[in-house]
Amino acid sequence: MKKFFYKSSLLALMAGMFLTSCDPEIDVASPSAGTLDFTKYVAVGNSLTAGYQDGGLYREGQLASFPALIAQQLEIVGGGSFVQPLFTEAQANGSGYLKLTGFNPPATPGASPSPILTPVTTNLAVRTDVAPLPGGPRLTKFTDPVNNYAVPGMSVLSSATPIYGGVNPYFDRLLADAEVGSKSYVAKVAESQPTFFTLWLGNNDVLTYATNGAVVNPANPFGDKTPVATFRMIYTQLLGALAKGGETEGVVANIPDVAATPFFTTVTLDAIRKSAGMSDLKVYIRVAEGPTGVRELGEGDLILLTTQAAIGRADQVAPGVTIPHGFHPLNPLTDSEVLDKDEVAEVRAHTQELNKVIAEVAAANKIPVFDVNKFFTDRFARPFVQNGVPYSSAFITGNVFSLDGIHLTPRGNAIVANEFIRVINTNYNTNIPLVDETQYRAVLLP
Amino acid sequence: MKSKILALLGSALISGTAMAGGYQVNLAGQRQIGMGHTGTGLVTGTSSIFFNPGAMSHLGYSGVTIGGSALVSKIAHSAPESGGVTARTDNPLGTPFQVYGVYNINEKFSAGLGVYTPFGSTVDWGNEWSGRYGLNQLKLQAIYVQPTVSYAITDKLGIGIGLSYVIGSVNLQRSVPVQSQDGTEGGIELDGGAESAFGFNAGIFFQPTEKFSIGVNYRSRVDLKVEGGDVMFSNIPAAARGNFPEGTTFNAELPMPSTLSVGIGFKPNERLTLAADVSHVGWDAYEKLRFDFSQNVAGSPFSEASRNYENAFIYRIGGEYMATDALALRAGAYLDKTPVQDGYLTPETPDSDSRGLSAGIGYSVSENFSIDASFLYINKKERTDAADLSNGVAGTYKSVAYIPGIGLNYKF
CATH class of the missing domain: 3.40.50.1110 (SGNH hydrolase)
Known part of the structure; x- marks a missing residue:
């Protein structure tokens, strides 16, 4: 009986050693440089x-x-x-x-x-x-x-x-x-x-x-x-x-x-409207020189990420008159603030x-x-x-x-x-x- | 006394890694493990409480069995196009156990109680591997307590049924892909005990001749439900904390699938017993892993990932040879088909068809006392999966397990 326990504990010890050394391996193609030289x-x-x-x-x-x-x-x-x-x-x-x-x-x-x-x-x-x-x-x-x-x-x-x-x-x-x-x-x-x-x-x-x-x-x-x-x-x-x-x-x-x-792609019309809390807000952009070069921001126009901080900024357009930047044809987002669709x-x-x-x-x-x-x-x-x-x-x-x-x-x-x-x-x-x-x-x- | 022991077992022991199909752990009796875990068509001893309650009334004696296994499981992962093994599990030793007691009331009736752990999983990948946002570690535990009665209709035919009282728990830990300025990553831990659930285990055993026996066994599906489990977050950057609110709880449900088994036993001579079993596991019960949260976590009131397991078969053969009147030598093998479909592999159960090879010995120390020892080696087929349908972790997985076990039997 004693012998039985001695033998089985020895067996268990050996089994334990065997087990820890038996990790599963995975057959995948081994790394190779092929014929290339990656020295430099x-x-x-x-x-x-x-x-x-x-x-x-x-x-x-x-x-x-x-x-x-x-x-x-x-x-x-x-x-x-x-x-x-x-x-x-x-x-x-x-x-x-x-x-x-x-x-x-x-x-x-x-x-x-x-x-x-x-x-x-x-x-x-x-x-x-x-x-x-x-x-x-x-x-x-x-x-x-x-x-x-x-x-x-x-x-x-x-x-x-x-x-x-x-x-x-x-x-x-x-x-x-x-x-x-x-x-x-x-x-x-x-x-x-x-x-x-x-x-x-x-x-x-x-x-x-x-x-x-x-x-x-x-x-x-x-x-x-x-x-x-x-x-x-x-x-x-x-x-x-x-x-x-x-x-x-x-x-x-x-x-x-x-x-x-x-x-x-971050600053969208939708994001500006949500931020302003006005779902029908219009944003104006300058696409060309002159008074006719301003139009509403539309599908396909991309406002630069760096323009974000300037949107809605209260700009003084005339003494005593301020207009939020981009929210009125008289103070549109400038040409360099927007990549318009053209x-x-x-x-x-x-x-x-x-x-x-x-x-x-x-x-x-x-x-x-x-x-x-x-x-x-x-x-x-x-x-x-x-x-x-x-x-x-x-x-x-x-x-x-x-x-x-x-x-x-x-x-x-x-x-x-x-x-x-x-x-x-x-x-x-x-x-x-x-x-x-x-x-x-x-x-x-x- | 008994309840004290049970409580001790329940708290101290962790059921093993899912080394059968899915998260099923087929380690219910040391003699049967040695015989490829066959036994539906045999009188297996007190473990008939598990294998086939119908055979329990044919046992012919009262007895107690206590046994357990030391489950060493190892899983390797190779990330896609990585050229080698990129992660290995560091699973703790699993200790599935079984306790059976049978009282032979009279020639016709017997009653018994079994406690066993047919489902569970402990997988620990750590929090550094490439799949850590899928899983760091999972501990899934289910303990079945099954009072059972069996009735021998004739000396050739027996029926039996047990009521399964099931308790369980789950603990799942994942990394969260948000990082603080110092680079530490967030973590989420879901921890909860399941509400008690009930199922049954019923069987018919028929032994038309001395040499031949057959049995049918059905273990019902049990759904383990966690309600109000704790959701704990760690290292979430302040800016993201609103997305991971403290005090969140979760509800979840996990099915322990039904298993229908048919087995035969054949004794060509006094010394040799041969057995074969086929089991059908109702894995299709596991459609998804869903956690419902009490508050939005990462902007959603729930997290759900498809599993869509398929029903699967297990084929087993085993034999026992009495070398002397006291010494039994056993061997067996099985093939456990995976319930996991392509595209659904997950790091918690990176399952594939598994092949089991077992050997065992039994030794009768005296007329009343005997010892069973078993050893089971499980080798799962290497499996590569995109894991794109389960929100799993893509790559190639390979699992093996080494499971020595010992059981003590006392007859009275």
Whole structure:
């Protein structure tokens, strides 16, 4: 009897050891780089590639930039290290950015509470020892070799001109003092010699114009729509420098539809009416010069997110006479506060033309295209649920777009990184694992 | 004394992870676990209270059985296109148990009481995995207390019926996709005890010859209802707190499905017993998981996710060989078809067809006292699902379980 218990307890002990070592396994295709060489992955692009979000470039956003996430996944299949021009911990807030610090209670029942966005002004990388550039104050330099070449504000047009280093502080930041004003972005990028690259440029060749309500700022030589022929010439040069006629593999991404972002879709007539508590309120916009250039806001007109604060503002139009901004033909929303429906059509048409150029130049270089335009319109513009989280292009609650309404949250970057990876896997027969997007934050709430 | 023991069991023991189809836990008797959990067509001992009350009157003695299993279950998850295992459960040891007492009133009548745990689930994925907004952990517990009577119409035919008194509880925890400025995520916990519910367990047992026996058993559906369960929120940012109001309660209902079993027993010689069972589980009772809230949570007065389980069959075979007069060797196997349709997989029961292999021994220490030990290995088929119809978590799941158990029998 004693022996029986001794034996069975020994058996139980052995069984216990056996059990803890027997974890279930799952047969999935193992990660593979295929025939690609990810030793040196280089990312070329603008703010979206830099990790810019919440209206600024700062360390946390940089760390969650989609190319940084792609590089992290490439490491699983043998990719090399990926250096970003990170702001230091001490200057972690970089250019400064917007933080959500609260909500104003809804003006009327049924209206949405309006978010309070507060600029972060501490621990900046802003330089006070030198004069600001036309594009803003200069930032602490990062002139070591990088893998993420992205420059917020960079357009295909501005990438070709050497003077741009003296205009854009984010580009200035990556250049040695002697190169500022003398080296173009195309020349800088051509030095990178990648083994693999992503190129997502061209947004600012329409977006700068669109976010200014389709009004060209005369002080900004890069503020208009880039002519298609010019775009084609520079894009060919840029992609040629990276792809070297098909010698180097990579992926290019095209230009999303501007109307797919909350910057253009949040402030609607319905929202204004609810906020004002008047269901028949009319909003007036200026669409052309002169007294006949004012009309009612209608279907298809997009009010910019940045216009929100000015709506209903009591403007003095004559001594002793104030009219709420936008609520009367004598004080309409200005041309640059609204992308009216003709302008939307104009920007869309131009986006399509530039995307056609991107597709053609990519095909000539045998480089696959990530159709971001389709992805943003199909995916973000229609609400979807992934891993139990709802996503949409809604401002703040949509989880994809950051507080500036144009750039992505870290979560949005992870979703986009995964699409890039899918394009790589599909076109190059690799098996790069996707990022767990839930590990990256959406908008943080106060 | 007995009630004290029962109360102790009820509070200290947690029923096992759902290792049968859905959240059914088929671990009702140590001898039968060793035989692939067959037993509808056999006189299984005091556990006939569960397997077939009709056979209880053919037991021929009074006795008490107490037994339990140590359920080690492990589930792995691979997120879509992730290239490997991305999450594993850290389930606590499950301890499904059974207590049976049968009193042989006379040759015709016997009465008994059984306490057992045929349903339950404890799954702990933690709060870091990619599916945490679907589930952190679920504890589902149901204890059946079943007074039973059995009557031998002839020495070949017996009938029996038991009334099941069912108590249960549920605790479900999820992460909420809202984050504070410091990055902490919100959480929601639903916790509630079910109102007592009743069902029945009835059976017919027929033994036309010495060698052959057959039985039919039906265990009715029982709906467990939670009313006024607590909804607790944690780490909700101030700006979102209006959406997750304190003091919210919930109502919910979960069906414990009916099971109809037919089983046969065959004794080719004195030493060998063979058995086969087929069970039909009425899983179609589980259409949805719905929580009704006393106040709006995240803007809605309820949360509902489709389940749409299908009825499923379980096929079992088992055998027992008396190596000596005192020592019994047992083995068995079963196939438990999943009730979960494609598109409806969930992290609380990432179910698929499961295959069970069992072995057991029985040893009679004396004429009155015997011990049963069993070991059951369950391997569920790897299953990949988009989980797009159940608000589940997409990916590939694989589950295994190792279940040693021991039971003590005393005859008088």
